Amino acid sequence: MADTGEQFEASASAFGYLFQFAKALHICIEQWMSGDMAWNVAVEAADDIEIHQGAGDRRLIQLKQRAEGVRMTDLSEDLWKTLRIWAEAAKADRIVLAETRLFLLTTAEIPEGSAAFYLPPRGSQHRDEERALHLLREARKASKATKGPLPKCFEAFDNLDQGDRPLQSPLMSRIEILSGTPDINEVRNALQGLAAFAVGHEAAQAFLARLEGWFYNRVIEQMQTPGGRPVTGSEFDEMLSDLQRQFRYDSLPIDPDISDMSFDPSQAVDQQFVRQLGLIGVGSERIELAVRDYVRAFTQRSRWSGENLLRAGELGKYERKLVEEWRSRFAEMAEELGPEVTEEEKKKEARRIYRWVDLEARFPIRSGCDESFVTKGSYHMLADELKVGWHPDYSARLIALLEPARTR
Known part of the structure; x- marks a missing residue:
C-alpha cells in the first residue's frame, strides 16, 4: 500500500486532471456559445489546455489550484515551474512566441508589486513586462535553492538568453497571469448553470452528466494517442446539438x-x-x-x-x-x-x-x-x-x- 505522501501526490494529480477536464469543457462551451466553430481544444498536449482559433492564434493554458490564502510570490514554485515549461518549449521551437499567447490561471493571490502582478491580461493599466522580467531575474539571483524543482527552472530560464537569440523578453511579452481563477467547484457550478440554460433546470444535471461523460472519454482518447486529435468546434457542436435534441420536451436521451x-x-x-x-x-x-x-x-x-x-x-x-x-x-x-x-x-x-x-x-x-x-x-x-x-x-x-x- 502506498504511504501517505504517495497517496497525497496521486490524489493531487487526479484532482489536477479533473480540474483540467472541467475547465477545458467550460472553455469548449464558451467557444461554442460564441457561434464560431473554427477552433479546437486539446488537454495535456503542449500544455494543460491548448486552444487553436484560426491561423496564428494559439493559446496555451496552465492551471494552478491552490488553497485559500496561498500567494504567488516571485519565488513561487507554481510560477517557476510554469516558466520552465514555456521556456523549454520556446528554446526548442516547439512554440512560436509571435503566434502564441501563454496563460497562467491560478486560484492563488498575487501580491501587489510582484512579478506576476505586472503580467496581467493585455490592456491592463499596470502591465509592465520589463518590470516583471527584472523582478524574476532578481528573485533568481537571490535564491539559495539547490534542491527541489527551482534549480532546473532557473536553468531553463537562463538558457533563454544563451546564444544569438535572446528570448526572455519575448517570452514575457506573451505571458498573461490571472489570479482569482474559479476553482473546480466554481467551474462545475458554472457548467451546471450553462446546462440549465441549454435544457432547463430539471434536466440540467442529467444533461451535464452525459456531456461530461462524452467529453472526458473523448479527451482520454486524445491523450492516449501520440499527437491525438483535439476536440474540434464542429465536432463539439454536433455532439452538443444532438444532446440538446434528446432533451427536448418531445424526446428522451438514449445512452450509448x-x-x-x-x-x-x-x-x-x-x-x-x-x-x-x-x-x-x-x-x-x-x-x-x-x-x-x-x-x-x-x-x-x-x-x-x-x-x-x-x-x-x-x-x-x-x-x-x-x-x-x-x-x-x-x-x-x-x-x-x-x-x-x-x-x-x-x-x-x-x-x-x-x-x-x-x-x-x-x-x-x-x-x-x-x-x-x-x-x-x-x-x-x-x-x-x-x-x-x-x-x-x-x-x-x-x-x-x-x-x-x-x-x-
Whole structure:
C-alpha cells in the first residue's frame, strides 16, 4: 500500500486532471456559445489546455489550484515551474512566441508589486513586462535553492538568453497571469448553470452528466494517442446539438452505454417473459435478442426514472397504450382460433403476435424517442408481469408452472 505522501501526490494529480477536464469543457462551451466553430481544444498536449482559433492564434493554458490564502510570490514554485515549461518549449521551437499567447490561471493571490502582478491580461493599466522580467531575474539571483524543482527552472530560464537569440523578453511579452481563477467547484457550478440554460433546470444535471461523460472519454482518447486529435468546434457542436435534441420536451436521451449492452440469456431462463417465449417455440437466438432488449429497456427506463426525466404517470400511460395495442390483436387471435384448435395452431398464431412485437410494433414513449429496444423491451417487461402474453393460454400455463414452486 502506498504511504501517505504517495497517496497525497496521486490524489493531487487526479484532482489536477479533473480540474483540467472541467475547465477545458467550460472553455469548449464558451467557444461554442460564441457561434464560431473554427477552433479546437486539446488537454495535456503542449500544455494543460491548448486552444487553436484560426491561423496564428494559439493559446496555451496552465492551471494552478491552490488553497485559500496561498500567494504567488516571485519565488513561487507554481510560477517557476510554469516558466520552465514555456521556456523549454520556446528554446526548442516547439512554440512560436509571435503566434502564441501563454496563460497562467491560478486560484492563488498575487501580491501587489510582484512579478506576476505586472503580467496581467493585455490592456491592463499596470502591465509592465520589463518590470516583471527584472523582478524574476532578481528573485533568481537571490535564491539559495539547490534542491527541489527551482534549480532546473532557473536553468531553463537562463538558457533563454544563451546564444544569438535572446528570448526572455519575448517570452514575457506573451505571458498573461490571472489570479482569482474559479476553482473546480466554481467551474462545475458554472457548467451546471450553462446546462440549465441549454435544457432547463430539471434536466440540467442529467444533461451535464452525459456531456461530461462524452467529453472526458473523448479527451482520454486524445491523450492516449501520440499527437491525438483535439476536440474540434464542429465536432463539439454536433455532439452538443444532438444532446440538446434528446432533451427536448418531445424526446428522451438514449445512452450509448445502454444501447450497446448485452446480457447472458442463461441468467434469465427463470423469468416469465423467457418462459412465455418458450411456450410458443421461439428459438434460442431470438430469445437471446429478447433478453437483450429487456435488459436495455429496463436499464434505460430505470435511469430516466432515477434522473427524474419522466413526467408524472408517463410510464403508466405508455404501458397502457402498449397493452391496448396488444389486447386487440390477442382478442382477434382468440376469435380466429375458436374452441376446437390444436396446440400447434395455437403456437403458430401466438408466434404471429410475437412477430408483430418483434418486427412491427414501434410505439415511441415520446415522439422524438423512437429507439426500437424501448418498445420491444417494454413489451417483455409487461410479459414478465403477465400483463401481456403470446400463447392463448399463457396465463394459466405459467401459473400452473409456478404452483409447484409455491407449494414446496
